[in-house]
Amino acid sequence: MKLFLIAGEESGDIHASNMIRHLKKMADFSFYGTGGNRLKDLGQVQFFHINDMSIIGLDGIIKKAPFIFKMFKTLKRKLLEVNPDAVILVDYPGFNLRFAKFAKENGYKVIYYIVPQIWAWHFSRIKKIQKYVDLALCILPFEEELYKSNGVNAKFVGNPIVNNIEFNFKNKNEFQKKFGLKSDKKVIGIFPGSRKKEIEALISPINDAVEMLGDNYQYLLAKAKNLDIDVFKNYNLSDKIKIIDGYNYDVMKYSDLLWVCSGTATLESALIGTPLILMYKVSKLTEIIGRLVIRTKFIGLPNIIAGEEVVPELIQDELTPENLSKYTSIIFSGYEKYKGYLFQIGKMFNVENPSYQAAKEIYSYLKKYNHK
Structure with missing residues (x-):
């Protein structure tokens, strides 16, 4: 199977790499996209590195706007070239929700690992998540019910920082x-x-x-x-x-x-x-x-x-x-x-091996929907 994974920050690289280690034990995966050194060491074909993708605050978005547009355009082209079995988005919501729209509209299954914190701000994002995300993996105890009550296929897998x-x-x-x-x-x-x-x-x-x-x-x-x-x-x-x-x-x-x-x-x-x-x-x-x-x-x-x-x-x-x-x-x-x-x-974070739980949910979903 081929996966197209986008992680845009240090934490995303850490959590995604821990999950991918378990996923690669379940089946033969090749994966592409963006990430850091950990994902690269696991074999990810990288089109952009997290060191160039980090954005802090609105002023950071403004300064990096030309790079973001270039990255978005490049990744859209690469997604169609790779033609993966699924797209996995890791955190990085400002960019990833836009990419989810493109991926879904082009017929790809979209899995979101470490979902946007809509409970904190930008609750309006729930509409995009409902429309463009097929499986939402939550890492905070109260998120699953919040997402499910708003029509999203969501699952609490525990918080990967435990791993x-x-x-x-x-x-x-x-x-x-x-x-x-x-x-x-x-x-x-x-x-x-x-x-x-x-x-x-x-x-x-x-x-x-x-x-x-x-x-x-x-x-x-x-x-x-x-x-x-x-x-x-x-x-x-x-x-x-x-x-x-x-x-x-x-x-x-x-x-x-x-x-x-x-x-x-x-x-x-x-x-x-x-x-x-x-x-x-x-x-x-x-x-x-x-x-x-x-x-x-x-x-x-x-x-x-x-x-x-x-x-x-x-x-x-x-x-x-x-x-x-x-x-x-x-x-x-x-x-x-x-x-x-x-x-x-x-005491609220007692899920055993969250990275494994996330990988298991992804693999189960991919087995069920192993087509675009």
Whole structure:
């Protein structure tokens, strides 16, 4: 069988590659499209790489408009040339929903893995999903019912980040020895994001907060896999911050507190169970548009799932070194309470091997409809 798969971001490359590994064990698949190094290593014939596809905010869309149009045109042509048995779209909704329309109108089955978060914003997308998506695979517990109630063939398969969470150290002592940490001083793990724009927006308040808190804590900055470590040389990092490369989940687990850029890492941190502070800062234009269209009270997945603020959210002008310092103290003063909040969230994600479940659903669907 041939599949045409579009992943447009680092997280999509991770989750799609984990799913594809299971799918390739079920049948002989060749696959084409877009992705990152993980999908390429699994044999994907790539027409575009995620490093060129990343878009943040409305201003990012405007700047990259010529590239997006070129990519869309090229991928439409490649889809018809490849003539796959199905199209698999992974997250990346702004682009993928438009591509779903083209694929469906040309007679292809469309499977959407990691469906758009219509509950947060742009609920009107449900009409496109109803019309152009044959199978929607949901990764949050409440999404299946929401989609089904709106006429979409949807299935909750569990959250694939569960498959990614693996640790290199058996205990905290091993972790501390590896990175020369003192056992009598608390550790703050810093996750400034996987995109340069995110880091540029967050690094200044992070640096200033570290200087403000001083030697009361130890600071570890977890570098995203897709970034070169030289990126951080441009930001004049505090010498109190130690950059850690390749041990992100260990930093999440063995730190006492995390400062985390809004995104998937906030849910990963919550599922691991380490209390965290969410950081979010974008351009003024993106902020204005966001306030007009976002339907949820919170932006962090842990809070959206819990229905209350169990993770402090420092957004835009609220993201200051003073507030990072303040909420660091607040969390440590009520530490067990915050850990308890995260434990309750973790109980909702008890699906075994979500990546396998996703692959199984896709394979079952393809066996049933092995024609265009």
